[in-house]
Amino acid sequence: MIVAVDGPSGAGKGTLARRLAERLNFAYLDTGALYRAVASRVLSEGGNPADEKTATAVARALVPADMARADLRSETTSQGASKVAALIPVRQALLDFQRSFATLPPGNKEGAVLDGRDIGTVVCPEAEAKLFLTASAEERARRRHKELLDRGEKAIYARVLEEMRERDRRDSERSAAPLVAAEDAVLLDTTDLSIEAVFEKALAVVLSRMEPREPARRT
Numbered sequence: 001m002i003v004a005v006d007g008p009s010g011a012g013k014g015t016l017a018r019r020l021a022e023r024l025n026f027a028y029l030d031t032g033a034l035y036r037a038v039a040s041r042v043l044s045e046g047g048n049p050a051d052e053k054t055a056t057a058v059a060r061a062l063v064p065a066d067m068a069r070a071d072l073r074s075e076t077t078s079q080g081a082s083k084v085a086a087l088i089p090v091r092q093a094l095l096d097f098q099r100s101f102a103t104l105p106p107g108n109k110e111g112a113v114l115d116g117r118d119i120g121t122v123v124c125p126e127a128e129a130k131l132f133l134t135a136s137a138e139e140r141a142r143r144r145h146k147e148l149l150d151r152g153e154k155a156i157y158a159r160v161l162e163e164m165r166e167r168d169r170r171d172s173e174r175s176a177a178p179l180v181a182a183e184d185a186v187l188l189d190t191t192d193l194s195i196e197a198v199f200e201k202a203l204a205v206v207l208s209r210m211e212p213r214e215p216a217r218r219t
Ligand SMILES: Nc1ncnc2c1ncn2[C@@H]1O[C@H](COP(=O)(O)OP(=O)(O)O)[C@@H](O)[C@H]1O
Pocket: 007, 008, 009, 010, 011, 012, 013, 014, 015, 016, 143, 144, 147, 190, 193, 194, 195, 196, 198
């Protein structure tokens, strides 16, 4: 079974996807980390994330260790990620890995949860359960701002909000796999919902899409 979790930055995708995977004993893939890893390597090599040739070469040569780079979650890497993510050959280079993870989850698991922007529309249009999380930009920025402060980083709320809007715009307006809800996705506005409440609602959706198991037979 494939569970797709899409939506803009700070909507709570990663938090939800991780919990669903844990509860269901499914494999979990944070697809944003792939784009972040590409951007991080391009930047560390002194390149421009918007340069198609450079970013594509890095995407094709990506190795698991790249997903553990120290600056993966920095603001510079976030902006770089949304720039490399607008390039069609970069998306193409990352597609096979995401699809095989979804259809043949590592660890012989019976399912996979993937979170990103285009899981329900492009990577796994066949996913049995699709969730599209949203929240107001102010709430998403508030969450991200708190996260940065908790990590001990200096952050200004107004700046976090502005950078989030910029990335939302780039992700929504690009022609390659833009951020949009799949027609058959269940929309969840998390603005006024606790992490627990989001999880309960999403779990109910996923459980309702699971194939019923054979009833136990009496002997
Ligand atoms: N429903 C929620 N209410 C409050 N905070 C939340 C909620 N969901 C997630 N968060 C927090 O918001 C931040 C961003 O969540 P995350 O799951 O990383 O979002 P995304 O993957 O969509 O960018 C994290 O610090 C997380 O703990």
